[in-house]
Amino acid sequence: MYGMLLESIQHFVQLEYGEEVWMEILQEGGVKNTVFKTRQQYPDTLMTNLATALAKKNCTSLDTTMHFFGKCFVRFFSNLGYDCMIKATGRYFCEFLQCVDNIHMQMRFTYPKMKSPSMYITHVDPHGVVLIYRSTRQGFTQYFMGQLFQIAKDLYETTLDIRVLESSNNNPGSRNVMVKFRIDFDNRDYIAKTRRMNAPNSRKELSPVPCNLLLELFPFGVVINEKMRIIGVGEKLLQSWGGSSSILNTHVDEIFKLRRPKGISFTWRNVNYLHSVMFELELVRSNEIINVENVIDKPRNTQLDRKGSQGGRSILLKGQMRYIHDIKAIVFLCSPLINSLEELPSMGLYLNDLNPHGMSREMVLAGWQHCERLEMMFERAEQRSEELEMSYKLLDQWKNKSDELLYSMIPQTVADRLRAGSNPMSTCESFESITVLFCELCDFNYSTIEGVMDIVSSMNAVFSLFDSLMDKFNVYKVETVGRVYMAASGAPDRTKHHARNIADVSLQLINRVRFLKLPSGLDIQIRIGIHSGPAVAGIVGLKVPRYCFFGDTVNTASRMQTTGIPGKIHISPDTRALLPSDLYHIEPRGTLWVKGKGNMETYFLNEKQESRISENKNQSSILT
Numbered sequence: 001m002y003g004m005l006l007e008s009i010q011h012f013v014q015l016e017y018g019e020e021v022w023m024e025i026l027q028e029g030g031v032k033n034t035v036f037k038t039r040q041q042y043p044d045t046l047m048t049n050l051a052t053a054l055a056k057k058n059c060t061s062l063d064t065t066m067h068f069f070g071k072c073f074v075r076f077f078s079n080l081g082y083d084c085m086i087k088a089t090g091r092y093f094c095e096f097l098q099c100v101d102n103i104h105m106q107m108r109f110t111y112p113k114m115k116s117p118s119m120y121i122t123h124v125d126p127h128g129v130v131l132i133y134r135s136t137r138q139g140f141t142q143y144f145m146g147q148l149f150q151i152a153k154d155l156y157e158t159t160l161d162i163r164v165l166e167s168s169n170n171n172p173g174s175r176n177v178m179v180k181f182r183i184d185f186d187n188r189d190y191i192a193k194t195r196r197m198n199a200p201n202s203r204k205e206l207s208p209v210p211c212n213l214l215l216e217l218f219p220f221g222v223v224i225n226e227k228m229r230i231i232g233v234g235e236k237l238l239q240s241w242g243g244s245s246s247i248l249n250t251h252v253d254e255i256f257k258l259r260r261p262k263g264i265s266f267t268w269r270n271v272n273y274l275h276s277v278m279f280e281l282e283l284v285r286s287n288e289i290i291n292v293e294n295v296i297d298k299p300r301n302t303q304l305d306r307k308g309s310q311g312g313r314s315i316l317l318k319g320q321m322r323y324i325h326d327i328k329a330i331v332f333l334c335s336p337l338i339n340s341l342e343e344l345p346s347m348g349l350y351l352n353d354l355n356p357h358g359m360s361r362e363m364v365l366a367g368w369q370h371c372e373r374l375e376m377m378f379e380r381a382e383q384r385s386e387e388l389e390m391s392y393k394l395l396d397q398w399k400n401k402s403d404e405l406l407y408s409m410i411p412q413t414v415a416d417r418l419r420a421g422s423n424p425m426s427t428c429e430s431f432e433s434i435t436v437l438f439c440e441l442c443d444f445n446y447s448t449i450e451g452v453m454d455i456v457s458s459m460n461a462v463f464s465l466f467d468s469l470m471d472k473f474n475v476y477k478v479e480t481v482g483r484v485y486m487a488a489s490g491a492p493d494r495t496k497h498h499a500r501n502i503a504d505v506s507l508q509l510i511n512r513v514r515f516l517k518l519p520s521g522l523d524i525q526i527r528i529g530i531h532s533g534p535a536v537a538g539i540v541g542l543k544v545p546r547y548c549f550f551g552d553t554v555n556t557a558s559r560m561q562t563t564g565i566p567g568k569i570h571i572s573p574d575t576r577a578l579l580p581s582d583l584y585h586i587e588p589r590g591t592l593w594v595k596g597k598g599n600m601e602t603y604f605l606n607e608k609q610e611s612r613i614s615e616n617k618n619q620s621s622i623l624t
Contacts, residue, residue, distance in 0.1 A: 001044055002111050003036035008076030009050060009069050010036060021057060028053035032396075040385065041113060044137055063142045070146020078154060086155055092190040093156040094129060097121055097183075098276040101261050105278055117144065118261045120274045126191045128184040130165070132273075134264070135177050141167070145181075152185065160185050208326060219353065220317055222281075222332040226268055228252050231329060236353045240283065240315055256281040259316065271321045271330055279332065283315040315347050410547050411476065411492045414539065424545065428538025434490030435502040435532040435575060436554055437475075438561035439466070439509060441483040442525045458518045459483070462526075465512055473505040478549060484561070488549055491537045499532050499578035506530065506569045507607050529561025530605070531572040559594045560602070569605040576603050 014022045026034065029049035036042065047069065048062075055065040077083070085106075089099040097119070104116035117135035133144060145162050152158045166180035215221050215234045223232030230250050233241075241247055247255060258266040259280040271279075319334025335354065338344060406415050414427050441462060466485055470477045474495060478486040487505070490498030506528050513526050533553035539545045556572060564570030571579075576586060587604040594600045 001042055001047065002038065002114065003040045003042060004038045004077070005073055006033075006036040006042060006046060006050075007038060008073040009047065011076055012072040013054065017054075021054075025050055025053035025057060028056065037385075037388075039111070040389070047143075048139055066140070066142040067146040067149075070143040070148075071150040072146075073143075074147050074150035074154065083155055086151065092187070092193070093152055093158055093185060094121075094124060094187055094190040096151070096156070097129060097131060101274075101277045105260065118264065120261070120264075120270075120277060122273050124187065124191070124194075126188045128161075128182065128187055131181045131183055133177075133179045133181060134262070138177060141177070141179050148183070158185050211327060214331065218319075218331075218333050218335075220334050220336060221319075222252075222256075222334070223327075224252055224271075224330045224332065226328065228266070228268055230255060236349075237283075237317075239353075240347075240349065255284055256317075257284055268330075272323060275321060275323065278318060279321055279334070280337070281317045281332070281334070283317070315349070410539065410545060414492055414547060418539070424539045424542070427547075428536060428540070429492070430534065430536050431491045431494065432534055433498070433532060433578075434488055434535050434537075434549075434553065435498040435530060435578070436535070436549065436557035437487045437502050437506060437528060437530050438558050439485040439487075439506075439526050439528045440561055441485075442527050442566040458524070461516065461518055462513065462524060465516060466509060469505055469508050469512070473501045473508070475501050475505050476547075479546060488535075488537075491535065491549070492547065499575055500580075500583075502530055502575075503569075503571075503579055503584060503605055506605065510567065510569065525566040527561060527564045527566050528569045529557055529559070529564050529571075530569065530575050531557035531560050532575040532578055556594075556597065559597065563592060563594060563602075565604075571603050571605050573601055573603070579605075 010022060013025070023034075029046075029052065031046055031049060033042070033046075048066075051062055051065040051069060055062045058065070085103065086096060089096045089103065098121060100119055101116075104114070107114060107116070115136055117133060117137075117140075119131055119133045121129045121131055123130035133141070135144075141164070148162065149160055152160045161184040163182045163184075164179060165182050166178075168178055211223060211232055215223070215232055219234040219236035221232075221234045222230060222237065225231050228251055230248055230252055233247055238247065241255075253266060256266075258264075259282050261274060261277055261279070264270050264274075316337040317332070317334040318337050319332055322331050322333060323329075324331055336347070336349065338347070338349070338354075410418070417427060418424065441459065463480060463485060466487075467477060469475075470487060473489075474493070474497075475487050475489045476492065478488055480486070487502070488498075489495065489501040495501070509526060509528065513524060516524070518524060531553055533551070533556070535549050535551035535553045537547060537549045539547055560570045560572055570589070571586075579586065585606040587606055589602045589604055591599050592602050594602075
């Protein structure tokens with residue numbers, strides 16, 4: 001479907017429910033588009049997804065929501081001036097129903113890929129009509145009914161009562177839908193007008209006109225009897241076929257293919273129902289091109305002589321099917337559809353073949369004069385549309401990349417607040433209890449590793465390993481300064497298990513580094529220090545913003561790391577108090593003098609013996 005249908009939904013949902021509800025149903029319906037382009041095509045499922053989401057939001061049925069969407073479309077295109085075209089179809093609502101297909105045919109020039117439904121009236125009375133609706137879209141019946149209600153109310157000042165008499169698919173497994181409606185409304189004025197037109201004329205009637213004269217006026221016309229056989233054909237159409245009279249008394253399906261209206265069979269009954277609808281017939285072409293010069297030397301085929309249908313392009317005939325009571329037959333009053341002069345040779349036609357009394361010649365010549373300019377405009381518009389679509393795709397890709405980069409520097413919850421316009425200082429919060437980890441790479445200097453690039457590659461391998469473990473244990477990486485890696489748990493996402501999260505990730509760091517193969521070939525050890533307590537965290541500054549931690553807890557955790565031992569996890573008494581003794585093996589280190597703290601009783605964190613044995617087995621199996 002074209003974007004204009006979705007634009008109408010967006011406009012009136014925002015108008016009646018607000019921008020917040022619109023964004024919610026977009027997210028609920030899985031729709032990524034926030035703006036729809038009028039002439040761009042979108043999947044039909046977008047509308048049903050939006051209707052399902054809005055129905056769930058308002059606690060209403062899907063039918064009610066689709067009905068509302070149909071009304072929205074009529075109100076929307078009325079603001080764009082399309083209501084004038086509908087009003088011009090006739091004085092009465094019944095005349096509009098008879099001309100809907102003609103409106104869709106005209107709209108194809110503006111929206112060439114439009115998949116319009118087909119509809120026709122089978123019964124008319126003073127109290128309403130019986131309407132047959134056919135479509136290739138499933139689930140749009142209520143949407144169509146909403147359109148009819150709003151058109152009748154706004155443009156014809158009448159009210160409708162619509163009932164579904166029958167609903168079925170044309171074929172099992174097919175997406176084609178056929179619905180039979182009974183539409184009740186005040187139709188007395190239209191019936192009165194029809195009776196006046198059909199009343200006998202008091203003046204003297206004209207003498208009958210020969211059918212041959214009618215076909216001379218319409219040289220592409222066709223006369224069809226009740227058995228759907230051709231009993232008369234215009235001279236120019238006969239020449240296009242090949243000048244053979246074998247076309248007469250042939251079933252119409254053997255000569256023509258019904259292009260429009262779509263979704264119906266080419267029968268006498270349907271043609272009479274659709275007397276006010278424009279028909280399009282395609283002259284059936286032969287698959288084999290016959291050389292006209294050699295036709296005389298070869299015997300005639302018993303089948304139809306198609307020697308005149310060897311043109312490369314099909315001839316499309318557009319016109320009205322009219323029942324003539326005097327001859328008990330239908331006359332197809334038509335003209336060929338020609339877009340430019342270049343199409344004439346491929347069809348085997350000339351300007352002289354077109355009706356001299358109609359507008360066919362003038363339309364072809366006028367179209368030729370403006371064709372080149374229009375084609376350039378269409379090409380430019382199509383090129384700009386493709387460029388715009390590509391720009392939107394690139395914009396989404398770069399937005400995702402920028403989001404990944406931003407979230408790697410700042411927590412997502414904090415970054416979203418900054419995007420909403422919050423002051424950076426408003427992101428600063430105090431946390432009652434968090435756990436901070438400092439980890440330093442030991443024996444990592446120029447005397448043991450040759451070359452700066454070896455240092456960089458080795459540090460990258462170790463820190464990349466650390467990064468891969470942080471999200472797994474709900475730990476936030478704060479920063480790296482030289483050979484020191486800092487992380488925290490309990491901020492910005494509060495959790496009461498922050499000490500356990502840091503303890504678990506620390507044990508993993510000790511074990512993983514032991515088996516890590518560095519580019520320099522050196523066995524690296526790490527020294528970890530942990531402390532728990534209150535802290536303040538937030539973003540300070542404008543350039544190169546980072547989510548930083550402040551407070552004595554950070555300083556004490558750093559002291560635990562600097563006074564630790566390589567290969568050990570050094571923890572403070574506050575962290576020791578938060579760790580359950582049945583899950584971890586904690587070894588007292590004794591009293592230690594800590595700068596700024598004085599004497600402090602500290603501990604080493606070790607995992608249980610059985611856990612270490614199983615971890616060693618797992619690591620060995622991975623390495624082998």
